[in-house]
Amino acid sequence: MITFVWAEDENGLIGKDGELPWHLPADMAFFKEITLTGDVAMGRKTLDSIPNPPLKNRVNYVLTRNEGFSQDGVEICHSKEELIERASASDKPLHVIGGVSLFNVFLDEVDMLYRTVIHESFEGDTYIPDIDYSQFELVEEKEGTVDEKNRHSHTFQIFKRKQ
Numbered sequence: 001m002i003t004f005v006w007a008e009d010e011n012g013l014i015g016k017d018g019e020l021p022w023h024l025p026a027d028m029a030f031f032k033e034i035t036l037t038g039d040v041a042m043g044r045k046t047l048d049s050i051p052n053p054p055l056k057n058r059v060n061y062v063l064t065r066n067e068g069f070s071q072d073g074v075e076i077c078h079s080k081e082e083l084i085e086r087a088s089a090s091d092k093p094l095h096v097i098g099g100v101s102l103f104n105v106f107l108d109e110v111d112m113l114y115r116t117v118i119h120e121s122f123e124g125d126t127y128i129p130d131i132d133y134s135q136f137e138l139v140e141e142k143e144g145t146v147d148e149k150n151r152h153s154h155t156f157q158i159f160k161r162k163q
């Protein structure tokens, strides 16, 4: 099973200057909870945005066109086909965690969407690609808690591809 896990603002913004545009620990916790159920796949730029990679206790597949690229603890792949082939050795879900190019690459294969919507408008440069939500049904929705550490109103949503 292939999933997407991401957070977007009310305009579909997901990134700014190679980083997240917001600070929302509750979403980081949600991201961790979901992705620990499987392995993760990401683009090389998203890898660069992670402090102290790899993400622990998950196989980290990273897509790059750079044949010379290597990094400890990370499984480097140079094509979608290679990534799918290697990840298929496991029964666990493959969680695609961005960025835009990875979401585009797996758009036709994705089975589930874990989307966090942050109900504000931020500045940035990277947007989630168009997803045809008519092909998915919303199966779970939960409002996040706003508090001292999580100042942005947000909602966690889970979509499943319709059969």
Ligand SMILES: NC(=O)c1ccc[n+]([C@@H]2O[C@H](COP(=O)([O-])OP(=O)(O)OC[C@H]3O[C@@H](n4cnc5c(N)ncnc54)[C@H](OP(=O)(O)O)[C@@H]3O)[C@@H](O)[C@H]2O)c1
Residues within 6 Å of the ligand: 005, 006, 007, 008, 013, 014, 015, 016, 017, 018, 019, 020, 042, 043, 044, 045, 046, 047, 049, 063, 064, 065, 066, 069, 077, 078, 079, 080, 097, 098, 099, 100, 101, 102, 105, 126
């Ligand atoms: N809000 C969220 O949930 C979320 C999630 C993820 C990322 N982000 C944000 O998004 C931004 C980074 O995302 P991005 O979209 O700019 O980059 P990205 O998708 O993470 O990485 C792009 C890189 O992936 C490699 N790549 C892409 N498609 C490939 C293919 N078909 N075959 C081989 N290699 C391929 C290339 O690496 P090489 O250049 O090495 O060849 C390309 O430059 C950051 O701001 C990050 O914080 C946000």
